[in-house]
Amino acid sequence: MIEVKGLVKTYGNKRAVDGVSFKVNPGDILGFLGPNGAGKSTTMKMITGFIRPDAGTATVAGIDVTQDPVAVKAKIGYLPESAPAYGEMTVIEFLRFIAEVRGFRAKAAREERVERAIARTHLEPVRRQTIETLSKGYKQRVGFAQALLHEPPCLVLDEPTDGLDPNQKNEVRALIKTMAQDRAIILSTHILEEVDAICTRIILISQGKVVVDETPDQFRARKPGARLDEIFRSLTKGDN
């Protein structure tokens, strides 16, 4: 579903992404791990068509993102880091706008989608509140609602549980798990237990390169009995 081959992105003389390749199939929940600055977000931004790669390809459902970005964007639900949204709009106004851009112009279809997204992300209490007045947890959920509103075949989530309290984290993880059926999901995270809890595969990126591409069990097997963050550290020790 998502296929990335030799992606490269250079900023000045630093190679933020240095030949990253991997595949994500429907049903996979791919956990993107790595130290800050490793290239996780940059890779995601290239897959979602926000940044143009300097080399390499990213294809979603067979469509190359540089050839037909609009078609690729229609197939992806993306939650960027820090869940940006138009703060002066209310939750429901914002979701209606997203629904319209996503093609749900008829009022009935639009309302149905918006209501379903609100229900799934438990945004009912704040539906008429302006987004800039929401707490971090609610803002994050608005970002999530906007990503899954059109039921896309692919979800790209940049730190989806960032800033949520433990209960909310659990809810979001449960939601991701239910959405994984027939979908390809990529999520980036710093929280190693999250990887354990929901991911079917792990990719560890360090200094722009893929260091590890395996299942959580295989990852744990690298150092049997060790904690996940110890294994993580041993693989990324050379980083800043």
Next chain:
Amino acid sequence: MSSQIAPVFKREFLGYFRSPVAYVFLIVFLVASVGLAFFIGGFFKANQASLESFFVFHPWLYLFLIPAAAMRLWAEEKRGGTIELLFTLPLTTLHAVLAKFLAAWLFLVIGLLLTLPMAFTVSWLGDPDVGVIVAGYLGSALLAGACLAVCTLISALTKNQVIAFVLGVIALLILLFLGWSVFNQLLSGFLPVAAVDFIANLGVIPHFEAISKGIIDAKDLAYFGSVIALSLALNVAVLER
């Protein structure tokens, strides 16, 4: 395909009316445009059934008001991170640029139309040439569009709204000066007439004056159209960098 412009246009346009800043802007525009006409332009004293002393100030009014209106258009999206949301939605950069530009232009045109009571009063009190008044509004709307297109482009160059404002004023100042009679007189002191003419026609004032006198010539319409088209094209290019 143009259907993707509609939701963004709607959001942008309605967004203006959600904010008190927009209303302040409209009030400032109305007070300044009418004030300038009466107190500096001698509108009342001139005793003419024409809006000439009203329209003549518009370029100078737009010099400060349009950079103020346009400064947030792209700079705010970049600063707030919503640009990443906008450009991962299924629409092209051109759709987004057109939607924002058209929404802002419509807002400015509404501001302009709110001065219609001036025109109605003049029509009631005297016998003006209606065609010339209509041409005046058309010229001012086109002038606003051209200034807006330039300032929107500048907003796309920076995250900082204040920089966008200052650069916008400078850009419009250049466009105004090129065709300003005082500046042209200065140039004709040491340049041949043909060169001065060419330079003057790069500026907005000659084209605006022609239209607002009622002379609707293709070359003046083409001037405004080109400024708008070129600015929007550069705007797309800058955002896709």
